Amino acid sequence: xxxxxxxxxxxxxxxxxxxxxxxxxxxxxxxxxxxxxxxxxxxxxxxxxxxxxxxxxxxxxxxxxxxxxxxxxxxxxxxxxxxxxxxxxxxxxxxxxxxxxxxxxxxxxxxxxxxxxxxxxxxxxxxxxxxxxxxxxxxxxxxxxxxxxxxxxxxxxxxxxxxxxxxxxxxxxxxxxxxxxxxxxxxxxxxxxxxxxxxxxxxxxxxxxxxxxxxxxxxxxxxxxxxxxxxxxxxxxxxxxxxxxxxxxxxxxxxxxxxxxxxxxxxxxxxxxxxxxxxxxxxxxxx
DNA sequence: CGGATTGTTCTTCC
DNA sequence: CGGAAGAACAATCC
Numbered sequence: 601x602x603x604x605x606x607x608x609x610x611x612x613x614x615x616x617x618x619x620x621x622x623x624x625x626x627x628x629x630x631x632x633x634x635x636x637x638x639x640x641x642x643x644x645x646x647x648x649x650x651x652x653x654x655x656x657x658x659x660x661x662x663x664x665x666x667x668x669x670x671x672x673x674x675x676x677x678x679x680x681x682x683x684x685x686x687x688x689x690x691x692x693x694x695x696x697x698x699x700x701x702x703x704x705x706x707x708x709x710x711x712x713x714x715x716x717x718x719x720x721x722x723x724x725x726x727x728x729x730x731x732x733x734x735x736x737x738x739x740x741x742x743x744x745x746x747x748x749x750x751x752x753x754x755x756x757x758x759x760x761x762x763x764x765x766x767x768x769x770x771x772x773x774x775x776x777x778x779x780x781x782x783x784x785x786x787x788x789x790x791x792x793x794x795x796x797x798x799x800x801x802x803x804x805x806x807x808x809x810x811x812x813x814x815x816x817x818x819x820x821x822x823x824x825x826x827x828x829x830x831x832x833x834x835x836x837x838x839x840x841x842x843x844x845x846x847x848x849x850x851x852x853x854x855x856x857x858x859x860x861x862x863x864x865x866x867x868x869x870x871x872x873x874x875x876x877x878x879x880x881x882x883x884x885x886x887x
Numbered sequence: 888c889g890g891a892t893t894g895t896t897c898t899t900c901c
Numbered sequence: 902c903g904g905a906a907g908a909a910c911a912a913t914c915c
Contacts, residue, residue, distance in 0.1 A: 602893080632911095657894075677893045678912085708912095727911045729894070770905065779895080787893060876907070878892075 602675045604750065604784030605827035605848070607657045610681050615652055617683045618721060620664065622648050625714035633710035633725060635733045643669065643734045644713065655747045656783030660740055670740040672733050673723070678708075679730030685719035747783040751793075751821035758814045765805050765813070772808055773801040774875035776820070785820050788833055788855045791880045793820035795854045795864075800886045801874045826851065854880040 602610070626641040634640040649671075650662040661671035673679075682704060704722050705712055711723040711732055723732060735743075749756055761782070765775050775781055776790045785793065794801050796819035799812055808816075827833055830847035853863050858871035858880055867884035 674894080676895070676910095726913075727892095729910060768904090774905085777894085877894095 602657060602679070603786035603789050603824070603833075604657060604752070605789075605824045606832040607654060607659065607675060608828055609832050610675075611652050611654050611659060614681060614683065614721075617685070617719065618649055618715065619651065620648050621715035621717055621719065622646070623713055624716050625712075627705075627712045627714075628710070629705065629712070630710040630728065632728050633723065633730065633732055635731060637733060640732075640734060644671070655744055656750065656779050657786070658743065658747070660744070668737045670735055670737065672731070672735055672740060672743060674731055675725070676727070676729035676731075678724075678726040680724045682722040682724065683719060684722065685717070746780050748779065748781045750783045751785065751817045752825055753821070756817060756821070758810065758817065761817065762810045762813050768805040770805055771801060771874050772799060772803050772805050772816070773877070773879060775805045776816070777875060777877070782817065782820070784824060787877050787879075788852070789820055789823055789827070791855045792823050792853060793817075795881060795886060796823065798886050800883075801879045801881050802872075803887075854882060856880065 623644050623646065626644045628634050628640055637643075647663045647665055647669075650664045653660045653662070657674065659673040661673065663669050663671075675681075684704060704720075704724075706724070708724040708726045709722050710725050710728070710730075713721040713723075715721070723730075749761075765781060768775055773790055773794065776785050776793070777787070791801065793816050797812065797816035799808070799816055827848035830851075833848040833852065854869050857869050860869055861867070862869055862882035862885060865882060865885040867882055869880055870883050871878060871880050873879060
């Protein structure tokens with residue numbers, strides 16, 4: 601669920617809340633989240649966060665006192681952060697009711713980090729695919745290096761990307777979902793970008809021209825920037841902790857709109873399976 | 888109850 | 902060995 605705009609939203613919200621605050625208590629509710637690291641709590645105690653970086657959908661928290669240590673966090677499908685302080689809650693996520701928020705930690709809370717000013721950061725993750733792990737700089741750099749460029753970047757090298765994928769025989773959808781090729785797009789924004797660029801999701805990557813590739817990457821970047829501006833996308837029961845849904849949902853052209861009319865040509869939007877994922881597209885104007 | 892669900896990684900197959 | 906397809910991960914919903 602969380603793709604680049606949603607993860608970036610969470611990053612910005614956390615930046616304004618947790619930097620520089622001393623970590624007084626760490627509680628791990630489910631060891632799977634922390635990779636069964638027995639020393640996870642010990643590594644964070646007494647530290648304070650210096651900054652939060654993001655590449656694609658991966659977050660890295662750095663520390664004030666320890667240069668060679670990072671907290672890597674991936675939300676995967678259902679991970680979510682909530683920060684609770686005297687003024688209330690900030691954060692983001694989905695499948696959250698007001699009742700869940702009021703009762704933190706709840707049954708999906710996997711880790712809680714308490715700060716000296718009384719604030720508490722909760723990491724919830726229903727399906728347990730997400731992770732929080734403490735790594736050294738070398739490991740963090742290695743993880744960072746696996747990501748391709750983000751479509752939102754100003755200086756995206758389209759030619760280099762074209763050279764990289766021009767012989768790939770898989771679908772363009774699979775290529776765009778591959779984080780090592782392009783970082784940040786997930787199932788929702790890939791479908792949207794392909795619709796915007798008028799390209800069928802099941803087209804073979806090697807059959808796309810440089811122009812088409814450029815078009816779909818640019819569309820992906822624009823769509824994700826717009827989504828970030830309006831607080832991300834709500835799919836199913838998403839609400840953020842302020843009880844507000846992500847506002848990009850109403851801008852979606854094809855995702856989860858199977859059976860509805862294509863806003864461009866009026867033909868019916870179909871849902872199929874491409875690259876193993878539910879895929880929405882207009883069979884008439886996407887070629 | 889079978890099938891599907893956002894992301895990523897591992898396994899299997901060719 | 903590399904690439905690609907599919908399974909797996911876990912919980913929940915319809």
